[in-house]
Amino acid sequence: MIKISPSILSADFARLGAEIRTVEQAGADYIHVDVMDGHFVPNITIGAPVVGALRQVTELPLDVHLMIENPDLYIPDFAKAGSDIITVHQEAVPHLHRTVQLIHSLGKKAGVSINPATPAGALEVIMAEVDLVLVMTVNPGFGGQSFIPATLNKITQLREMIDRTGRDIELEVDGGVKADNIGEIAAAGADVFVAGSAVFNAPDYTQAIQALRDNVK
Numbered sequence: 001m002i003k004i005s006p007s008i009l010s011a012d013f014a015r016l017g018a019e020i021r022t023v024e025q026a027g028a029d030y031i032h033v034d035v036m037d038g039h040f041v042p043n044i045t046i047g048a049p050v051v052g053a054l055r056q057v058t059e060l061p062l063d064v065h066l067m068i069e070n071p072d073l074y075i076p077d078f079a080k081a082g083s084d085i086i087t088v089h090q091e092a093v094p095h096l097h098r099t100v101q102l103i104h105s106l107g108k109k110a111g112v113s114i115n116p117a118t119p120a121g122a123l124e125v126i127m128a129e130v131d132l133v134l135v136m137t138v139n140p141g142f143g144g145q146s147f148i149p150a151t152l153n154k155i156t157q158l159r160e161m162i163d164r165t166g167r168d169i170e171l172e173v174d175g176g177v178k179a180d181n182i183g184e185i186a187a188a189g190a191d192v193f194v195a196g197s198a199v200f201n202a203p204d205y206t207q208a209i210q211a212l213r214d215n216v217k
């Protein structure tokens with residue numbers, strides 16, 4: 001069973017509460033929240049207060065993707081605001097094991113993400129500790145970009161690494177996921193799919209989420 005995590009980056013920020021309710025009714029499994037600081041990535045989005053506001057309008061797990069430098073400074077705020085999964089970037093963190101321990105100490109699931117140019121092997125040692133691996137399939141910073149096909153092989157490698165642990169680790173893919181490519185991404189081994197523009201730019205969110213599911217064998 002796959003999971004769909006609509007990214008609110010492509011939602012109407014002026015009507016965020018209504019957008020979240022609509023996408024929840026449309027069959028979303030998670031709500032993906034993209035946090036950007038203008039340093040790790042060339043864009044600025046939202047912070048913990050917005051996560052706290054979203055927590056009031058949905059029961060769905062909040063899947064918080066931190067594209068920020070020094071995440072240890074802000075992880076307690078995101079945990080308190082009601083995040084369920086907190087994902088940091090391997091490239092942004094000097095002491096990844098310590099950061100994963102911090103997330104777990106706050107009672108949250110810990111995810112680690114890698115950029116398109118970072119090899120799968122960068123996660124080998126931390127794999128025993130994480131709950132979720134997030135593979136960026138576009139360069140982080142913006143919604144609506146095209147899937148980078150060279151990342152498919154990395155998804156296969158990470159699936160093998162996860163299976164070797166024998167642990168229940170989710171393999172999430174983020175960037176350029178559409179109904180016409182989700183099948184091959186799922187075949188490579190991913191089981192959680194972030195979809196921003198594919199859902200929020202569609203006229204009917206229920207149909208858009210169903211179209212994603214229908215293309216996975």
Ligand SMILES: O=C(CO)[C@H](O)[C@H](O)COP(=O)(O)O
Binds near residue numbers: 145
């Ligand atoms: O982390 C992200 C960008 O850095 C977003 O989650 C991602 O781009 C989703 O948007 P889309 O599905 O439109 O590609």
Ligand SMILES: [Fe+2]
Binds near residue numbers: 194
């Ligand atoms: Fe994201």
